Amino acid sequence: MATVRLSFSPAPVHVRTARLVGVAVARRAGVAEELLDEVRLAIGEACTRAVTLHRQYGLTDLVTMEMSDSDSYTVRVIDHAPIEASVGLTKLPPDELAAENLTDDALTTGVGFALLAGFVDDLQVRPVDDGPGTEVRMVWPVTRR
Amino acid sequence: MELSLTTRTVAEHTVLEVGGEVDVYTAPRLRERLIELVDAGARDVVVDLERVDFLDSTGLGVLVGALKRLRTAHGTFGLVCAKEPLLKIFRITALDQVFPIFPTVDAATERDGSGPTS
Numbered sequence: 001m002a003t004v005r006l007s008f009s010p011a012p013v014h015v016r017t018a019r020l021v022g023v024a025v026a027r028r029a030g031v032a033e034e035l036l037d038e039v040r041l042a043i044g045e046a047c048t049r050a051v052t053l054h055r056q057y058g059l060t061d062l063v064t065m066e067m068s069d070s071d072s073y074t075v076r077v078i079d080h081a082p083i084e085a086s087v088g089l090t091k092l093p094p095d096e097l098a099a100e101n102l103t104d105d106a107l108t109t110g111v112g113f114a115l116l117a118g119f120v121d122d123l124q125v126r127p128v129d130d131g132p133g134t135e136v137r138m139v140w141p142v143t144r145r
Numbered sequence: 146m147e148l149s150l151t152t153r154t155v156a157e158h159t160v161l162e163v164g165g166e167v168d169v170y171t172a173p174r175l176r177e178r179l180i181e182l183v184d185a186g187a188r189d190v191v192v193d194l195e196r197v198d199f200l201d202s203t204g205l206g207v208l209v210g211a212l213k214r215l216r217t218a219h220g221t222f223g224l225v226c227a228k229e230p231l232l233k234i235f236r237i238t239a240l241d242q243v244f245p246i247f248p249t250v251d252a253a254t255e256r257d258g259s260g261p262t263s
Contacts, residue, residue, distance in 0.1 A: 012170035019199075037230050044201050048169040094239040098213060104206050111238045112202035118237035 007062040010054035018047045018065050022075060029069030030142035038119040039073075039140060045112045046077035046136040052108075053081035053134075072122075073140045080133040147171075149196070150178050156254040159187040160225075164196035167204030175204065179211040188220035191253045200231055205240060212244065223253045 004025050008014040022043035023036055031039060043065070050063040064078040092110035096102060116123055122139035148171035149164035159182055167175055182190060192208065194200070208224065215222040223245040226232060235241040247253035 012168075015169050016166065040199070041201065041234070044168060044199075048201060048203060051169065092239075094242040097238075097240060098209055098216075098243045100213060104210060107209055108202045108206035111205050111240070114238045115202055115234065 003066060003068045005067075006065045008065075010051045010059065010061070010063055012048075012051060014063075015044060015047045015051055019044045022065065022067060025067045025069070026073050026140065029067075029073045031073045031140050032143060035140055039075075042116055042119045042138055043075055043077070045116050046075070046138065049109070049112055049136070050077055050079035050081075052105075053079050056105075057081050069142060071142075073142050075138045077136045077138075078128055078133060080128075080131065082132050083127050083134060148174055150175065152178075152182065155191070155250055158189045158191050158254040160191045160193055160250055160254070162193045162196065166199040167197055167207075168199060168201045169203040172201075172203040172207045176207045176210060179207065180214070183211070183214050183218060183220070188215065188218060189254075190215055190220065191223045191225060191247075191250065193225040193250055193253075194231060195225060195227065197228075197231065200234060202238075205234070205238060209240070209243065223247055225250050225253050 004021070006018060006021050008018060019040050023040045026036060026039045047063065047065065054061065054063060059080055061080045066076045068074050092107070092114070097107065116136070120138045124137040126135055126137070127133070128135050147165050148167060151162040153160050153162070161178065161182065163175065165171070179190070190211065192211070212222045225247050226235070227248045232241070232246070235244065235246065
């Protein structure tokens with residue numbers, strides 16, 4: 001079982017690095033090539049969500065991403081924002097997406113969650129065990145070579 | 146790949162060609178450019194996504210913002226996209242029901258009534 005852990009300050013520029021690392025480890029773990037675009041997008045969405053929450057709450061704590069490849073490829077993205085921040089994780093219906101009264105943040109959050117739910121079959125969003133924060137856990141199958 | 150933004154005029158439409166990655170880091174530049182175009186008087190705007198190789202929720206949010214801005218200004222807004230991975234993103238988010246999406250710039254800039262709508 002190999003585990004890779006990446007921690008980064010909550011800056012948008014680091015989300016790209018997280019995507020690159022997440023896909024590189026996925027490829028090494030044996031995730032099917034045709035799933036890698038979805039892995040890249042999902043990791044990007046989870047990390048974007050974490051970075052955005054830290055910035056909204058003025059938190060300088062590091063965002064953590066853990067990748068493991070025991071029986072499957074599991075990615076956990078952990079933030080430290082107050083747990084109520086996760087309440088807004090709902091998919092928006094089409095007629096509300098371009099509504100004038102919908103804020104940009106609410107739109108991006110709703111669309112981001114739709115992408116996570118759409119691209120990750122095995123997705124869990126739950127409070128972290130210690131202190132404030134949320135863990136987004138995503139699992140993909142691997143093919144052993 | 147870095148974000149690239151190039152503007153040209155096709156059949157009285159302002160076509161913004163976007164290339165590279167549109168994400169939480171680069172999307173603010175795309176938002177600024179779209180606001181500049183509308184502020185400068187562009188009313189029929191087409192965003193060409195053919196050279197985009199990554200698009201996330203932040204980028205989608207910027208595109209919705211441009212659609213709303215042009216709707217308020219009584220303009221039109223359309224997207225050019227024929228790449229299946231990107232089209233899947235629009236379907237999953239239901240934004241394919243919000244944006245007029247065309248396979249080519251020519252299709253998006255036609256003036257026969259099938260072009261972009263507000």
